[in-house]
Amino acid sequence: MSRVDKEPWWRGAVIYQVYPRSFADANGDGVGDLAGISERLPYLRGLGVDALWFSPWYPSPMADAGYDVADYRDIDPMFGTIEEADRLIRDAHAHEMRVVIDIVPNHCSDAHPWFREALAAGPGSPQRERFWFRPGRGREGELPPTDLGSIFGGPAWTRVTEPDGRPGEWYLHLFAAQQPDFNWNSTEVRAEFLDVLRFWLDHGVDGIRIDSAAVLVKDLDLAGETAYTDLDGVHEIYREWRSLADGYPGDRVLIGELWLPDHQRFAAYLRPDELHAAFNFEFLCCPWEADRLRAAIDESMLAHQPVEAPASWVLSNHDVTRPVSRFGRADSAFSFADRLRRQGLPLDLELGARRARAGALLCLALPGAAYLYQGEELGLWEVEDIPRPLLQDPMYHRSGGADPGRDGCRVPIPWSGVEPPFGFSPPGAAAAPWLPQPPAWKDLTVEAQTGDPHSMLELYRSALRIRSAEPALGDGTLRWLDSPAGVLAFVRDPGFICVVNVSGEAVPLPPHESVLLTSKPLDGSALPPDTAAWLRQ
Ligand code: GLC
Numbered sequence: 001m002s003r004v005d006k007e008p009w010w011r012g013a014v015i016y017q018v019y020p021r022s023f024a025d026a027n028g029d030g031v032g033d034l035a036g037i038s039e040r041l042p043y044l045r046g047l048g049v050d051a052l053w054f055s056p057w058y059p060s061p062m063a064d065a066g067y068d069v070a071d072y073r074d075i076d077p078m079f080g081t082i083e084e085a086d087r088l089i090r091d092a093h094a095h096e097m098r099v100v101i102d103i104v105p106n107h108c109s110d111a112h113p114w115f116r117e118a119l120a121a122g123p124g125s126p127q128r129e130r131f132w133f134r135p136g137r138g139r140e141g142e143l144p145p146t147d148l149g150s151i152f153g154g155p156a157w158t159r160v161t162e163p164d165g166r167p168g169e170w171y172l173h174l175f176a177a178q179q180p181d182f183n184w185n186s187t188e189v190r191a192e193f194l195d196v197l198r199f200w201l202d203h204g205v206d207g208i209r210i211d212s213a214a215v216l217v218k219d220l221d222l223a224g225e226t227a228y229t230d231l232d233g234v235h236e237i238y239r240e241w242r243s244l245a246d247g248y249p250g251d252r253v254l255i256g257e258l259w260l261p262d263h264q265r266f267a268a269y270l271r272p273d274e275l276h277a278a279f280n281f282e283f284l285c286c287p288w289e290a291d292r293l294r295a296a297i298d299e300s301m302l303a304h305q306p307v308e309a310p311a312s313w314v315l316s317n318h319d320v321t322r323p324v325s326r327f328g329r330a331d332s333a334f335s336f337a338d339r340l341r342r343q344g345l346p347l348d349l350e351l352g353a354r355r356a357r358a359g360a361l362l363c364l365a366l367p368g369a370a371y372l373y374q375g376e377e378l379g380l381w382e383v384e385d386i387p388r389p390l391l392q393d394p395m396y397h398r399s400g401g402a403d404p405g406r407d408g409c410r411v412p413i414p415w416s417g418v419e420p421p422f423g424f425s426p427p428g429a430a431a432a433p434w435l436p437q438p439p440a441w442k443d444l445t446v447e448a449q450t451g452d453p454h455s456m457l458e459l460y461r462s463a464l465r466i467r468s469a470e471p472a473l474g475d476g477t478l479r480w481l482d483s484p485a486g487v488l489a490f491v492r493d494p495g496f497i498c499v500v501n502v503s504g505e506a507v508p509l510p511p512h513e514s515v516l517l518t519s520k521p522l523d524g525s526a527l528p529p530d531t532a533a534w535l536r537q
Contacts, residue, residue: 008251012474013050030431034080048464051098063178068109100207107179132172153399207253263303270309287333290502311368325382328352357519361532365498379456416447472496497535
């Protein structure tokens with residue numbers, strides 16, 4: 001039985017995140033596009049993933065790489081057309097992969113017609129009610145309405161020039177100034193997003209990834225992050241979204257991007273009448289330490305149980321340091337706050353790759369769904385030496401360089417050949433890739449790794465093949481086995497064992513019938529450090 005035959009599909013799916021601008025460039029302008037993705041569908045199917053999640057592809061001035069949306073019902077010309085999106089959805093289905101798109105409901109672009117109308121209509125207008133406009137403090141309104149800071153650094157308020165040319169009100173933006181926050185108290189905003197959801201569900205998508213899902217509702221009388229993080233009113237929005245999604249045939253899924261440390265608060269979003277699933281960022285942020293990994297796994301399973309939602313395991317995405325680089329440092333946790341400090345620390349890419357391989361087998365053996373960010377299957381590392389003038393991420397610019405930003409995990413992926421653009425763009429392309437690729441990626445192209453049994457790509461291919469044929473994997477539960485300190489060992493019934501050696505020494509394998517897959521060759525019959533094994537019990 002293939003994994004997609006299991007119902008409902010999303011409980012145990014492997015979902016591959018496509019970051020369109022960096023996946024494949026068919027027209028040679030140095031930026032990925034939908035035609036490029038279409039050409040690579042056989043690659044994705046061959047890899048063995050069940051679904052594709054596309055980061056935003058909408059018309060956008062790209063102040064935040066497309067997470068600043070100017071029109072929720074169209075495709076940016078840089079990526080293609082709505083007809084191409086329709087074809088891509090159809091073709092993905094024909095290749096037996098589901099499609100998840102990214103919806104950004106917290107904010108739009110300052111180029112969105114509603115924001116332009118709000119600026120033109122002036123203070124007190126119904127058009128401004130769709131956003132958070134407020135007069136400033138101080139004698140002349142020259143101070144922001146509150147002290148709230150932007151998640152990207154700097155203040156969360158920007159002052160506008162009124163239609164009469166004078167400095168006027170301020171508007172709220174939790175992210176960049178080009179990303180004004182919607183006011184979710186507005187019935188028009190609520191109705192608009194239900195309609196946007198209908199639009200894409202009618203176009204055949206199987207799921208929606210909800211950007212910044214916990215911050216939609218605000219109470220500006222509260223201080224700091226409490227003004228917007230996880231306010232109770234947000235649940236009502238997702239109940240409405242759920243009943244809309246439930247009205248569609250097939251299993252349409254709502255997946256939340258929720259960065260919430262409290263397990264109970266997190267699980268509340270996954271109650272049966274709200275979202276179906278949410279990314280497990282606690283696991284993603286975990287250092288390569290057995291106790292911490294085990295605690296994150298246990299706590300996550302425990303939190304999901306009462307609401308009967310599957311857990312979702314993630315090692316990376318377009319916002320975080322690539323695992324090969326993260327695991328290659330002594331301090332292998334991830335946090336946005338410490339990113340700059342960590343970048344300066346010594347890095348052992350070989351160690352990082354070994355751990356990332358073991359981490360992949362761990363991630364794919366845990367109960368629930370798994371996410372895979374493009375390039376993870378190639379073992380790409382974080383590119384930490386992009387020349388500063390080429391950096392685009394507003395996190396870098398708004399923090400005055402205090403945050404290195406996220407460009408390093410967004411570099412276009414290498415497909416073939418021995419020099420940039422490594423098949424990302426067609427031969428004779430007019431422009432270089434939008435971010436430069438390291439020449440050393442010649443060894444990490446899809447072409448170079450294909451057929452090499454020791455490559456990361458072939459490890460992923462084998463793991464995904466086993467996972468889809470293995471009844472024990474995907475949705476379900478796990479049972480821990482007694483194991484030496486620093487070793488994670490668990491059974492997935494029926495008859496499957498995963499062992500991960502996070503200790504510094506080789507350890508014996510638990511009793512088993514046969515070895516299905518290892519992330520690195522065994523040392524005789526022992527499991528080497530930083531290695532994982534899948535065993536038949
Ligand atoms: C989410 C996205 C991130 C984006 C932010 C603002 O965290 O994953 O890339 O910058 O929301 O939309």
